[in-house]
Amino acid sequence: MAQRTLFEKIWDAHLVAQPGGRSPIIYIDLHLVHEVTSPQAFDGLRAARRKVRQPARTVATVDHNIPTEPRGTPITDLIAAKQIAALQANCKEFGVRLFDMDSPDQGIVHVIGPELGLTRPGMTIVCGDSHTSTHGAFGSLAFGIGTSEVEHVLATQCLAQQRPKTMKIEVRGRLAEGVAAKDLALGIIGQIGTDGASGHVLEYAGEAVRALSMEQRMTLCNMSIEAGARAGMVAPDETTFSYVRGRRFAPRDGEWEKAVEYWRGLPSDDGAAFDKVVEIDAAQLSPFVTWGTNPGMVAPVTGRVPEVGSLNDSDRRATELALQYMGLEPGKRIEEIGIDRVFIGSCTNSRLEDLRAAARVAKGHHVSAKVRAMVVPGSQTVKRAAEQEGLDRIFLDAGFEWRESGCSMCLGMNPDILQPGERCASTSNRNFEGRQGRGGRTHLVSPMMAAAAAIAGHFTDVRDWKFR
Amino acid sequence: MNPFRVHKGRVAPLDRVNVDTDQIIPKQFLKRIERTGFGEFLFYDWRFSADGKKSEGFVLDEPRYREASILLAGRNFGCGSSREHAVWALADFGFRAVISSSFADIFANNSTKNGFLTVRLSESETAELMRRTCEGNDYQLTIDLEQCEVRDDRGFRAKFPVDEFVRHCLLNGLDDIGLTLQHEAEIAAYEALHAAPPTLQGRRQ
Numbered sequence: 001m002a003q004r005t006l007f008e009k010i011w012d013a014h015l016v017a018q019p020g021g022r023s024p025i026i027y028i029d030l031h032l033v034h035e036v037t038s039p040q041a042f043d044g045l046r047a048a049r050r051k052v053r054q055p056a057r058t059v060a061t062v063d064h065n066i067p068t069e070p071r072g073t074p075i076t077d078l079i080a081a082k083q084i085a086a087l088q089a090n091c092k093e094f095g096v097r098l099f100d101m102d103s104p105d106q107g108i109v110h111v112i113g114p115e116l117g118l119t120r121p122g123m124t125i126v127c128g129d130s131h132t133s134t135h136g137a138f139g140s141l142a143f144g145i146g147t148s149e150v151e152h153v154l155a156t157q158c159l160a161q162q163r164p165k166t167m168k169i170e171v172r173g174r175l176a177e178g179v180a181a182k183d184l185a186l187g188i189i190g191q192i193g194t195d196g197a198s199g200h201v202l203e204y205a206g207e208a209v210r211a212l213s214m215e216q217r218m219t220l221c222n223m224s225i226e227a228g229a230r231a232g233m234v235a236p237d238e239t240t241f242s243y244v245r246g247r248r249f250a251p252r253d254g255e256w257e258k259a260v261e262y263w264r265g266l267p268s269d270d271g272a273a274f275d276k277v278v279e280i281d282a283a284q285l286s287p288f289v290t291w292g293t294n295p296g297m298v299a300p301v302t303g304r305v306p307e308v309g310s311l312n313d314s315d316r317r318a319t320e321l322a323l324q325y326m327g328l329e330p331g332k333r334i335e336e337i338g339i340d341r342v343f344i345g346s347c348t349n350s351r352l353e354d355l356r357a358a359a360r361v362a363k364g365h366h367v368s369a370k371v372r373a374m375v376v377p378g379s380q381t382v383k384r385a386a387e388q389e390g391l392d393r394i395f396l397d398a399g400f401e402w403r404e405s406g407c408s409m410c411l412g413m414n415p416d417i418l419q420p421g422e423r424c425a426s427t428s429n430r431n432f433e434g435r436q437g438r439g440g441r442t443h444l445v446s447p448m449m450a451a452a453a454a455i456a457g458h459f460t461d462v463r464d465w466k467f468r
Numbered sequence: 469m470n471p472f473r474v475h476k477g478r479v480a481p482l483d484r485v486n487v488d489t490d491q492i493i494p495k496q497f498l499k500r501i502e503r504t505g506f507g508e509f510l511f512y513d514w515r516f517s518a519d520g521k522k523s524e525g526f527v528l529d530e531p532r533y534r535e536a537s538i539l540l541a542g543r544n545f546g547c548g549s550s551r552e553h554a555v556w557a558l559a560d561f562g563f564r565a566v567i568s569s570s571f572a573d574i575f576a577n578n579s580t581k582n583g584f585l586t587v588r589l590s591e592s593e594t595a596e597l598m599r600r601t602c603e604g605n606d607y608q609l610t611i612d613l614e615q616c617e618v619r620d621d622r623g624f625r626a627k628f629p630v631d632e633f634v635r636h637c638l639l640n641g642l643d644d645i646g647l648t649l650q651h652e653a654e655i656a657a658y659e660a661l662h663a664a665p666p667t668l669q670g671r672r673q
Contacts, residue, residue: 016651016654016655016658017651017654017655019651021632021633021636022633022636022647023631023633023634025648025651025654025655027655027658027659027662036498036499036551037550037551037552039501039502040501040502040503040552043501043502043503048645050645054659064498065499077499079499079500080499082499082501083499083501086501128550128552129549129550130548130549130550130574144550144574145550145574145577146550146551146552146555146574146577146578146581147503147552147553147578148552148578148581148582148644149577149578149581151645152644152645152648155645155649156645156648156649156655157655157659158648158651158655160633160644160647160648162631164573194486194544194547195486195543195544195547195570195572198544198570198572198573199573225548228544228547228572228573230573294486294488294547314485314542314543317483317484318484318485318486321484411490411495411549412495412496413495413496413498413499420518430488430490430548430549432488432490432491432548433490433491433513434490434491434494434513435490435495438494438513438518439518
């Protein structure tokens with residue numbers, strides 16, 4: 001058989017039918033559901049008198065619009081409350097397991113999937129959320145879908161999909177101290193652009209990627225969609241297996257051995273062909289800060305906001321609009337940009353390692369008097385684990401807020417939003433206009449960089465940080 | 469789903485690249501649990517000030533672009549979030565199609581499920597259309613999905629690519645789920661071979 005890529009092996013293994021003249025139909029192993037993109041899908045099922053075909057492959061949680069105040073606090077946003085109530089009712093009616101607001105396992109859907117051992121190598125995973133690409137870190141094919149496709153998967157456990165192309169991102173060398181997986185993601189997007197991977201499934205490979213922990217791989221794959229990719233993947237290896245092993249829903253005993261044997265066959269064969277290959281030199285990467293209104297508008301922390309003179313017409317206009325929105329002058333040094341808010345959280349950077357990295361920077365320091373800083377763990381499990389290690393104390397002593405789990409200020413569907421003109425160092429994934437609140441100005445950074453900015457009151461190179 | 473065959477309508481220009489779905493429909497409007505009623509919130513932060521008053525000068529509010537049913541935009545339209553609400557908002561506002569030199573994958577996918585067309589032309593063709601749209605007062609285009617062609621009354625004519633299956637569904641207004649369920653036997657056979665791992669079958673801790 002010809003050499004195949006990781007993507008091709010998973011795709012081939014999930015082909016249910018290839019009707020002539022139509023898109024191939026692939027089987028979906030795991031469907032994750034949340035409150036925002038599902039109500040209309042369940043309505044569609046009801047209207048057509050359809051059932052959820054495979055409740056056992058469907059898992060729901062509430063994350064997007066729940067408040068991050070202590071859990072007993074009533075939801076004051078009545079429309080949000082209605083949406084959450086709709087999910088609860090739909091899960092009950094259709095027999096879908098829900099990790100509800102009061103569940104000890106509640107959390108951001110892309111945090112709890114891996115944490116519970118639901119996410120595993122070789123799977124096809126979808127969710128009505130673009131950051132589903134996160135799960136590709138395990139060597140699964142995971143991608144975001146819209147509500148019509150959510151309904152399609154609920155009804156059929158399949159999707160009709162055109163086969164995407166493949167792109168390998170080969171990262172040579174190792175990331176330097178202070179340069180995080182987030183910086184690797186931002187560096188890649190800065191290089192290939194926010195539509196650089198459109199129509200492609202990315203496979204991240206190379207020494208630097210192999211050296212990443214599972215949580216770091218999740219950060220990297222999470223941002224694939226910001227390069228326009230359909231999905232991002234990392235081949236499974238011992239790091240993957242030891243992360244999955246023993247988790248609540250992971251295979252056990254004899255099943256475990258069989259699963260691992262299958263997973264070992266998944267990595268791309270030597271010589272397998274990709275439609276496109278991009279090389280990245282890890283040594284050239286530094287901590288990055290976005291300065292504009294999409295994740296490709298990025299500069300090293302030691303750099304400057306770009307001058308617009310040298311750009312072509314459409315780039316110049318986009319840059320001018322971005323700088324105007326962001327309230328920045330061309331050529332300004334990144335380290336001179338002062339901030340008002342800090343958000344550490346989101347499906348990109350809210351896991352235990354992210355919180356440890358931020359806490360290491362925060363320890364013994366204090367948040368600048370002009371900054372309000374929030375830490376929002378990705379799940380209740382992350383929160384408990386962090387508290388067991390005393391990370392909450394470090395953050396609280398340093399003047400950070402320590403909150404309940406959810407998507408929170410990544411997209412500001414709950415009460416956690418920026419005020420107009422406020423400038424935020426954020427560990428989330430999108431710096432679009434108004435993303436964190438109308439008129440809010442978002443700069444994407446790693447957790448270490450966010451913690452350092454909270455303390456300094458402006459961006460600062462974490463490689464020079466005085467750890468205490 | 470409503471079929472899309474041939475549509476002629478007025479064009480409105482949105483001369484920006486990377487128009488993301490957060491701009492198309494800001495998150496505060498995603499809490500509705502219906503598919504309808506999103507049109508009034510389309511491009512909300514660009515069309516309205518923070519206190520809910522109409523902003524001056526947003527292009528879609530210019531009288532000459534009122535009742536436009538075709539949106540012409542810069543490359544990488546619909547990037548970002550997977551929210552299908554973006555397509556619902558555009559359709560509810562009165563648009564039937566967007567023309568751009570490229571689209572984000574999920575947005576394009578969502579569009580096809582709603583009888584809404586994403587028309588991909590080259591950069592030079594969209595630039596020419598942008599010029600023609602901004603010149604006139606009632607610039608109209610015909611989008612012909614039967615011929616896979618965009619044309620005006622002044623000699624512009626361009627072919628656009630579209631997946632054959634997607635085209636078939638759009639032309640006939642076919643329900644995707646129904647089509648997949650025609651393969652019930654194959655799905656059932658696949659499921660017989662690949663039982664859900666016991667761990668996904670609800671085994672508790």
